[in-house]
Amino acid sequence: MTGPAGTSPALPPFALGANPWIWHSPVDGAALAETLPKLAGWGFDCVELPLERAGDWAPAATAKLLDATGLAPAAVVAVMPPGRDLVATDAATVRATQDYLRRCVDAAHALGAPVVAGPVYTAVGRAWRMTDGERAAAWAEWREHLAPVAAHARDAGVTIAVEPLNRYETSLLNTVAQCLTALDGLDPAAVGIALDVYHQNIEERGLPGAVREAGGRIAHVQVCANDRGAPGADHLDWPGFLTALAESGYRGPLCVESFTAHNDAIAVAASVWRPLATSQDTLATDGLAFLRRTLAALP
Numbered sequence: 001m002t003g004p005a006g007t008s009p010a011l012p013p014f015a016l017g018a019n020p021w022i023w024h025s026p027v028d029g030a031a032l033a034e035t036l037p038k039l040a041g042w043g044f045d046c047v048e049l050p051l052e053r054a055g056d057w058a059p060a061a062t063a064k065l066l067d068a069t070g071l072a073p074a075a076v077v078a079v080m081p082p083g084r085d086l087v088a089t090d091a092a093t094v095r096a097t098q099d100y101l102r103r104c105v106d107a108a109h110a111l112g113a114p115v116v117a118g119p120v121y122t123a124v125g126r127a128w129r130m131t132d133g134e135r136a137a138a139w140a141e142w143r144e145h146l147a148p149v150a151a152h153a154r155d156a157g158v159t160i161a162v163e164p165l166n167r168y169e170t171s172l173l174n175t176v177a178q179c180l181t182a183l184d185g186l187d188p189a190a191v192g193i194a195l196d197v198y199h200q201n202i203e204e205r206g207l208p209g210a211v212r213e214a215g216g217r218i219a220h221v222q223v224c225a226n227d228r229g230a231p232g233a234d235h236l237d238w239p240g241f242l243t244a245l246a247e248s249g250y251r252g253p254l255c256v257e258s259f260t261a262h263n264d265a266i267a268v269a270a271s272v273w274r275p276l277a278t279s280q281d282t283l284a285t286d287g288l289a290f291l292r293r294t295l296a297a298l299p
Contacts, residue, residue, distance in 0.1 A: 014242070016291055017046035017074040017255035019222075023280050025259075025266035026052045029061055040069035042285050048222075048255045049113065050077040054103040059110035066111065074253040075161070075220050076108040078118030081269075085122045086145040087138050087172065094145050101149045101160075109156040114252070116153065117161035117194040117220040119170060120146065124269070127171035138172060139182040147186065154190035161194035161219035166202040174203045176214045183217065192219030196257065197236065201226045207237055211244035218250045222257040223291070229276035230283045231256060232290030242298055256287045 018039055024031035027050045039047055049062065066073060084097045104116045121142050130138060146160070153160050162183065164173040173179050179193050193214050197207065204210035211218070225234035232238065259270040260280050267273070277283035 011045055011072050011253060013251040014245075014295055015045035015072070015074070015253040016288055017048055017071075017253045018044055018284050018288075019048040019050065019077065019255060019257040021050060021260075021266060022256070022258050022284055023260055025263050025269075026050075026056050029057045032057055032062060032065055036065050036069045036071055038281070039284070040071050042288060044071065044284075044288060046072040046074040046253050046255070048075050048077050048117075048257065049073055049107075049111070050079055051104050051107055052079045052081075054100060059107050063111055072253075073108070073111040073113035074255050075115040075117045076104050076111070076113050078104045078116055078120050080119050080121075080123050082123045082125070085126070086120070087122050087142045088128075098145065098149050101146075102152050105149065105153045105156050105158050105160075108158045113158070115159050115161045115194075115220045117163060117222075119163045119165050119173070120149075120160060121162070121172050122170060124165065124169050127167075127169075130171065135172075142172070142182065143185055146191070150186055150190040154187060159189075159219045160191045162191060163194035163196055163222075164199060164203070165196075166199045169199075174199075176200075176204065176210045180214070180217065188217065192217045194220040194222065196222040197231075197241070198222075198224050198226070198228055198257075201236060207241040208244035211241060211248055211250075215248055218245070218248060218252075220252060221245065221250065221254050223254050224256060224258045224287070225276070227276060228258050228270070228272065230258075230287035230290065232287065232294070233277070238290075238294050239298065242294060246298070254291060256284060256291075258283055258287075 020027045020035040164179045200210050223231045259266050259272045261267050261272045
């Protein structure tokens with residue numbers, strides 16, 4: 001496999017990024033051309049790049065846009081709509097899902113993005129009851145089907161960051177503890193955990209404790225308010241969360257992931273039924289300012 005198309009700018013610890021889903025879905029080349037200059041102008045360091053469908057954006061054109069704006073590619077975000085599954089499905093669906101995830105890895109490699117992040121196990125919204133034995137068997141099946149994708153990622157120098165979701169969006173992986181157990185046997189150099197504050201706030205008993213439990217397996221972090229609005233416009237323990245991240249050894253980016261109520265497709269997919277800020281621009285800039293203030297105030 002050849003090397004990335006360009007060299008990403010060096011990022012400081014806890015570089016701050018955002019996801020274009022705050023404004024757009026699907027995120028295609030036109031959406032990136034509109035959004036990335038705004039993020040750079042506001043002072044973001046990096047950007048997440050959702051790849052809802054292979055071909056939504058071209059890595060070569062996106063690399064040029066990143067170079068022009070000075071933003072680093074924080075992660076390629078994998079998207080799991082109905083029909084993308086690695087568990088409890090037919091062989092053709094598994095193969096198609098593996099192929100899609102390899103395309104995400106290839107896009108990350110081409111851009112120099114270190115991570116492919118997302119709930120890379122079943123379609124979001126798919127849930128069913130399981131006994132302990134059935135859950136263990138489902139995790140074993142998932143490891144078997146993810147393993148060739150993980151090997152491809154390792155060869156590309158990319159880490160797959162597995163994101164546990166809240167109970168309303170999946171029944172397979174909800175907590176850090178479940179994720180750690182499910183990951184057992186997969187190459188730690190190729191597969192880690194993506195922490196998303198929105199889901200942790202629902203499923204974990206405390207944000208700092210969840211971070212400490214994840215420890216050295218944290219590969220990517222997404223942040224937002226408890227209602228998916230701007231970080232800081234909420235009840236969350238941000239100093240405790242960020243301190244625990246620092247103590248864990250994580251030094252990667254913090255990326256604001258939120259969604260707009262004004263896009264039919266993403267509003268329904270993310271259950272965003274009302275605006276989460278006075279404007280989407282305000283959501284991004286208020287979150288950026290809050291995170292910079294809070295990080296600066298940490299011991």
